[in-house]
Amino acid sequence: MRRATIRDVAAAAGVSIGTASKALNGQGKLRAETRERVANAAQQLGFAPNTLAQALLAGRSFTVGLITTDSFGRFSIPVMLGAEDALGTGQISVFMCDTRDDPDREQRYIEMLSARRVDGLIVTGRRIEPRPPVRVAPSIPVVYAMTQPADGGAPAVLPDDESGGRAAAGHLLGIGRRRIAHITGPERFLCARLRARGFAAALSEAGTEPCGDILYGEWSERWGREAAGQLLAGRPDAIFCGSDQIARGVADTLRAVGRRVPEDVALVGFDNWAPMALGALPSLTSVDMCLEEVGRIAAGHLLAAIGGEHPHGVHTVPCRLVVRESSAA
């Protein structure tokens, strides 16, 4: 059975579609008798209160678009969950759009979201690197989360990777380690450079410096295994790793050469990715980027922008250290 539309209701009540809309939404100047006739027709036809019609009349759709380049990966998902929380369960609905890093696909999604009259856009990704801004009508506010626009034109909410590097170094210094090495991902990643910078700054303030060169490589267990081998001659008593996967590889190499974690070498990862950090033997201390909080704050900025405010600039969310067995005092 075809679902009743507002057109059916209008026809049954003998009024125009515009009048039927007004009656159902309690808007406009209508006689009580007309409102009642429309309400009765709607009830008889099983016409439920229709968000589409309300949106059309209000000029708002109570929807936002969420565009990700991360294929709903492990960085964009917590951002999305946090945004969903902040937008209220079912109050504002989220259209999910996965661009798969394809600019044409992204543009098609933006056109679709514009046609659907979204009230705003959240753009997220897997890297904090500046990206080309999305091309959307100026009437639609945009907030970036876990990524930022190259032109700085719209607000962005980012994890504070530098604070994460500081937190890791501070913790390892706090448990008495002094020969602290750092193995991380590719140097071309802004987050890798920021984490290394925070790490080195905290050591410097404590009157020490990294044990050996900072080893940039890739975000993989394989690289962790290889880099740990390169560091061993320097006899580090702690290794801060730019990802939990790197830390897993480092742990493999330490085990293979008979160095105990944490007794001989304390280990700290990054991402606090539960299956990796909790599955590790011993379980892995890790830096958490609080990405749900990043998503919540981004959604808050978007709501403010939809409400007529003009949030702008880059906002950072501090990282949080989660201590487990790999760096127990």
Next chain:
Amino acid sequence: MRRATIRDVAAAAGVSIGTASKALNGQGKLRAETRERVANAAQQLGFAPNTLAQALLAGRSFTVGLITTDSFGRFSIPVMLGAEDALGTGQISVFMCDTRDDPDREQRYIEMLSARRVDGLIVTGRRIEPRPPVRVAPSIPVVYAMTQPADGGAPAVLPDDESGGRAAAGHLLGIGRRRIAHITGPERFLCARLRARGFAAALSEAGTEPCGDILYGEWSERWGREAAGQLLAGRPDAIFCGSDQIARGVADTLRAVGRRVPEDVALVGFDNWAPMALGALPSLTSVDMCLEEVGRIAAGHLLAAIGGEHPHGVHTVPCRLVVRESSAA
């Protein structure tokens, strides 16, 4: 600046909202002059083609709801990506709703989706176990993916876990292994029982049987490490694991006691979860549930149902074995 609504266009053109809608959508019987007047007004006011208005008139919203109990976890995400593909980039938009296993939250989402006039619903989760059916008006078709309704009333698309167990056993037999053990997750999980059944059936057809009891436990590396220790006395030459995480734990124990993978013991995991399977040393052969295909097929059934057909019953998608170093011949 407030965005122009169809009401503004109608007022500017001196016609009713219904007439303005018809004119913009190329529907109904209108004079060419009226259409042109409305089109001009729309252009002057910057009123873009409005999917909301089109949907209202067509009785369709070109949106579907996707409800997950998996917090967009690693099982629901590929299902979602497959569904998104099948629904066409931007042709039909997807409202994402994460119920976080909370029935009240689920019901609020379903009410919201009904009010937004979704054309249909896809329900997904992290387990193939039967679940209570969603309570939604019969006019809205529902398809389950990676989960199934307890009442069997709506179509469901599931990975064929039993075929996955068969594929793993067949492969290990094919590379000449005869003492093949199985370590898996909790026995209360339907998928664990189905994988074990397929595994045992394939061995039986080859005239052999599992090496030792099938060890049910938990979906963790920790359990893999522990269970492998229990199996070692039986001297298996291959171990099929119910998840990649279990297989990672098994590999740890084998390494610790000096058994080589794959020379002494071949290893097969389940899930083909890239970071786990590729990060393993050696890289892990694994069974892939083809969840994107599950999502694509579910979306296809939903489109058929929206189009007036009546798909029903449980559809299974065969698993696919991905061979890597851990079971190289």
